[in-house]
Amino acid sequence: DTAVSQTPKYLVTQMGNDKSIKCEQNLGHDTMYWYKQDSKKFLKIMFSYNNKELIINETVPNRFSPKSPDKAHLNLHINSLELGDSAVYFCASSPTLGLAGAKLKTQYFGPGTRLLVL
Amino acid sequence: QKEVEQDPGPLSVPEGAIVSLNCTYSNSAFQYFMWYRQYSRKGPELLMYTYSSGNKEDGRFTAQVDKSSKYISLFIRDSQPSDSATYLCAFRSYNTDKLIFGTGTRLQVFP
DSSP, rough: OOOOOOOOOOEEETTOEEEEEOOOOOOOSEEEEEEETTTTOEEEEEEEETTEEEEEEOOOOEEEEEEETTTTTEEEEEOOOOGGOOEEEEEEEEEEOOOTTEEEEEEOEOEEEEEEOO | OOEEOOOOOOEEEEOOOOOEEEEEEEETTEEEEEEEEOOSSSSOOEEESSSSEEEEETTTTEEEEEETTTTEEEEEEEEOGGGEEEEEEEETTOOOOOOOEEEEEEEEEOO
């Protein structure tokens, strides 16, 4: 029933490890996103994909690599984890822009993955 | 100057109070103005959106935009304990997916 789901919910790992977070949406949306929310609750976009094509790629270390096997899935792989990577990572999805112009593209967020790097 | 400024709070009000949450922004390219609500340990959910100056009402919630002053507000009437959450303002320019969020205001409504 869940619209946007993420696994795992919690991830505790050691510095230097490599980890992946998975995201799936069953809303039929074409666009998916990864956001990072830091300890001060600041939510910042990292990447967006439209139909498996990378659209937004913010200034993110190249240790972070998104991968979209199909338009319903967007995974995030993080290499060589650092203490500063500790945060909550949210996946989101939205429908494609309307033909009449830039209609609102409501972004639906997943429940988040809490990553703690020790 | 930060692109978006939002008072982090916390804001603590009694049940039934009128709550006013505000954000200022500096980017004139912002065309879409949104408020998201985020409950503790949950993802943000869209509460209100608008794309023009003026007021938009939805039940107990009113979103207000003043483009000339680059200022947006969210008013909550008859606040309820269930409104206790963090409220994030968000902005988007024309023809882009990218949302720019404020830092969020934590609201607590006590019975």
